Amino acid sequence: MLLELADVHVHYGKIAAIRGLSLEVGEGEIVTLIGANGAGKTTTLKTVSGLRPLSRGRIVFDGRDISRMPGHKRVLAGIGQSPEGRGVFPGMTVADNLAMGAYARRGDTSKELAEVYELFPRLAERKDQLGGTMSGGEQQMLAIGRALMARPKVLLLDEPSMGLAPMLVQQIFSIIVEINRRGTTVLLVEQNAAQALQVAHRAYVLETGRIVKSAPAADLLDDPQVRAAYLGGAADAPITADPE
Amino acid sequence: MSGARADKGGSVSWLTRARAALRGVREWWDSASGPVRWSVYLLLIVGAVLLPADAVGNVMSPDSNWADLLFFPIGGYILLAIGLNVVVGQAGLLDLGYVAFFAIGGYTMAILGEKVGWSFWEILPVGIVVAALSGVILGAPTLRLRGDYLAIVTLGFGEIIRITARNTPAIGGPNGISGIPHPPTLTDWSIPDVEPFTSLGLGGLAPFEYGVLDARPYYYLMLAAIIVAIVFVVRLNRSRVGRAWAAIREDEDAAELMGVPTFKFKLAAFAIGAAIGGSAGVLYGAQVTSLNPAHFEFMVSALILAAVVLGGAGNLPGVILGAFIVAWLPERFRELKDYRMLFFGLALVLMMALRPEGLLPSRRRKAELEEGTGGMGGLGAGVAGPDGDPHEVKAEVAG
Numbered sequence: 001m002l003l004e005l006a007d008v009h010v011h012y013g014k015i016a017a018i019r020g021l022s023l024e025v026g027e028g029e030i031v032t033l034i035g036a037n038g039a040g041k042t043t044t045l046k047t048v049s050g051l052r053p054l055s056r057g058r059i060v061f062d063g064r065d066i067s068r069m070p071g072h073k074r075v076l077a078g079i080g081q082s083p084e085g086r087g088v089f090p091g092m093t094v095a096d097n098l099a100m101g102a103y104a105r106r107g108d109t110s111k112e113l114a115e116v117y118e119l120f121p122r123l124a125e126r127k128d129q130l131g132g133t134m135s136g137g138e139q140q141m142l143a144i145g146r147a148l149m150a151r152p153k154v155l156l157l158d159e160p161s162m163g164l165a166p167m168l169v170q171q172i173f174s175i176i177v178e179i180n181r182r183g184t185t186v187l188l189v190e191q192n193a194a195q196a197l198q199v200a201h202r203a204y205v206l207e208t209g210r211i212v213k214s215a216p217a218a219d220l221l222d223d224p225q226v227r228a229a230y231l232g233g234a235a236d237a238p239i240t241a242d243p244e
Numbered sequence: 245m246s247g248a249r250a251d252k253g254g255s256v257s258w259l260t261r262a263r264a265a266l267r268g269v270r271e272w273w274d275s276a277s278g279p280v281r282w283s284v285y286l287l288l289i290v291g292a293v294l295l296p297a298d299a300v301g302n303v304m305s306p307d308s309n310w311a312d313l314l315f316f317p318i319g320g321y322i323l324l325a326i327g328l329n330v331v332v333g334q335a336g337l338l339d340l341g342y343v344a345f346f347a348i349g350g351y352t353m354a355i356l357g358e359k360v361g362w363s364f365w366e367i368l369p370v371g372i373v374v375a376a377l378s379g380v381i382l383g384a385p386t387l388r389l390r391g392d393y394l395a396i397v398t399l400g401f402g403e404i405i406r407i408t409a410r411n412t413p414a415i416g417g418p419n420g421i422s423g424i425p426h427p428p429t430l431t432d433w434s435i436p437d438v439e440p441f442t443s444l445g446l447g448g449l450a451p452f453e454y455g456v457l458d459a460r461p462y463y464y465l466m467l468a469a470i471i472v473a474i475v476f477v478v479r480l481n482r483s484r485v486g487r488a489w490a491a492i493r494e495d496e497d498a499a500e501l502m503g504v505p506t507f508k509f510k511l512a513a514f515a516i517g518a519a520i521g522g523s524a525g526v527l528y529g530a531q532v533t534s535l536n537p538a539h540f541e542f543m544v545s546a547l548i549l550a551a552v553v554l555g556g557a558g559n560l561p562g563v564i565l566g567a568f569i570v571a572w573l574p575e576r577f578r579e580l581k582d583y584r585m586l587f588f589g590l591a592l593v594l595m596m597a598l599r600p601e602g603l604l605p606s607r608r609r610k611a612e613l614e615e616g617t618g619g620m621g622g623l624g625a626g627v628a629g630p631d632g633d634p635h636e637v638k639a640e641v642a643g
Contacts, residue, residue, distance in 0.1 A: 087495045103504055
C-alpha cells in the first residue's frame with residue numbers, strides 16, 4: 001500500500017472530527033472518499049498532508065510512518081494536495097503559482113511545467129494573469145497543476161468540482177483520470193458522489209468521522225443505501241412529493 | 245444641493261486624474277532601464293540629504309525645528325515602518341506590539357551606553373541582535389496563532405515590555421535612564437560655508453559631529469540606516485525568502501502544502517522586523533540622551549501600523565510615504581493647537597475612505613484584497629501544525 005491510515009483520530013479542541021478512521025490507497029489507484037458535509041472528508045485530507053495534527057493513530061506513506069512529519073516535508077516525501085477552496089495564491093500570476101508548486105524542489109522544473117501546460121492548455125494561455133482574477137474552473141486547474149509541479153506520488157484532491165459548472169466538472173474529472181493514467185495515485189474527496197464513483201476504482205463512505213462502508217466504486221453506484229443517501233435517490237423524494 | 249453635487253463630481257475627476265498619473269508613473273518605472281533607475285535612486289538620496297535645508301523647513305514645519313522632526317518622528321517612523329512592513333506587509337502577520345522592539349533597542353543603548361560605558365558604534369550591532377532575539381523569543385511560542393489571536397498576543401508583549409521597564413528600578417523605573425552618551429564624532433569636517441550651501445542653510449554644518457543642539461547629523465545617521473534597511477529588505481524580498489513570505493501572506497495552508505516551512509519563515513520575518521525596530525531604538529536613544537517608558541506607549545505601535553496600512557502594506561515607497569505622513573501631519577497641524585489630533589484622525593479616515601488599499605498599494609496587494617486574503621491575518625481561527633498540540637487552538641469549521 002502506498003498510503004495507509006490506521007485508527008486515526010483528529011480533534012478540534014475537544015470535538016472529535018475523525019474517530020478511528022482506517023483506509024488504504026494502493027499505488028496507481030483512484031480512491032474516493034464520499035460523505036456529507038461535516039463528515040470529516042476535508043479533515044482527513046488535511047491530516048494526510050500535515051495541516052492538522054492527529055491525536056491518535058498512524059499514517060504510513062511509502063513505507064514510512066509520517067504521522068509526526070511536518071506538512072512542508074511531506075511534499076518532498078511525495079504527497080501533493082489541491083486544497084479545499086483551491087488555495088490559489090491570488091496575487092501571483094499563473095506562472096508564479098506553478099513555480100511555487102515546485103518550491104521545495106531544486107533543479108530544473110521545465111519538464112513538469114510543460115506537462116502541466118499540456119494537461120491544462122488554458123493555463124498556458126493565461127500565464128501572466130493573476131491567480132485571484134481567474135474563474136473558479138481555471139483556479140481549480142491551477143491548483144491541480146500547481147500540486148503536480150512537485151511530482152507527487154499521491155495527489156490529494158479536495159472537492160475539485162465545488163462551485164463549477166457541469167461542463168467544467170466533466171472536464172476536471174476527465175483530467176483526473178488522465179493524471180492517474182500517467183502514473184499518479186489519486187485520493188479524491190467529493191460531495192459529488194455520482195461523478196467521483198464513476199472515475200474511482202475504490203470508494204470509502206465517511207459518516208461523522210468514521211468509515212461506514214468500503215467497496216469497489218462500481219458496486220457503490222448500485223448500492224441502494226448509498227444511492228439513497230448520496231446519489232439523490234431518496235433525498236429528492238420530499239421535494240417531488242411536495243406539490244401533491 | 246446642486247452645488248454640493250458639482251463639488252463632489254469635481255473631486256472625483258480629480259481623483260481619477262491622480263490615479264491615472266500614478267499609473268503612468270508606475271508603467272514608466274516598470275519599463276525603466278537599469279541606469280535610469282539608478283539615477284532616480286541617486287536623485288532621491290541627494291534630495292534626502294538636502295531635506296534639512298531651511299527653505300524646506302519653513303514650508304514643512306513653520307512651528308517647530310524641522311531638523312528635529314526629520315530625525316524623529318519622521319526618520320524614526322520611516323525606519324520603524326520599513327521594519328514593521330516586513331512583518332505585516334510581506335509576511336502578512338499582524339503585530340500590534342511593534343513598539344516593544346523599538347524600546348528594546350532604545351534601552352540597550354541606554355543601559356550599555358550610560359551604565360556600562362560602551363560607545364554607540366559598539367552598541368548598535370548588540371542592540372540589533374538583542375532585538376532580533378527578542379523577536380524570536382516572542383515569535384516561537386506565538387506564531388502558531390493566526391490573525392487576530394496573534395495580534396492580541398503581540399499587543400500584550402508590547403505592554404509587558406513597557407510595564408516591565410517602568411517597574412524595574414535598576415533601569416530607572418518610570419524615570420527611565422538619562423545621560424545616554426551621544427555617538428562619538430566621526431570627523432569634524434564641515435560643509436564649506438559657500439553658495440549654494442549658505443542659502444540652503446547647510447553651510448558650516450558638520451554632518452558627522454554628534455552634538456547636543458544640532459539634529460541634522462543624527463538625521464543623516466538615520467538616513468544611512470534607512471538606506472541600508474531598504475537595500476536589505478528589497479534584496480530579501482526578491483529572494484526565495486520573499487517568495488515564501490508572499491505565499492504565507494496569501495494562503496498559509498497552501499504555502500505549507502508547497503513545501504514552505506511556514507513557521508520558520510514567519511519567525512524569520514519577526515526577527516528581521518524586530519532587528520530593524522531595534523536599530524531605530526538605538527539611534528533614538530543615542531540622540532535623546534534620556535528615555536523613559538512613556539516614550540514607548542501603545543500609540544507608537546498603532547501609528548507605525550497606521551503608516552504601513554495607510555501607505556500600502558507590502559509596497560516600500562508607499563510605506564515610506566505613509567510613515568512620513570503619519571509623522572509629519574500632527575506637527576504640521578500644530579497651529580490648530582488642541583484640535584490637531586482631531587484633524588490628524590480626520591485626515592487618516594479620509595485617506596482610508598478614498599484609498600482603502602493604501603496610498604501606493606502594490607498591484608499584487610490589490611488582487612489579494614479582492615480575494616479577501618493577505619496581510620492582517622485571515623482573521624480566522626488558528627490552525628496547529630502537525631507537531632502542535634491539538635488542544636491549544638480554537639475549533640475551526642471543517643468538512
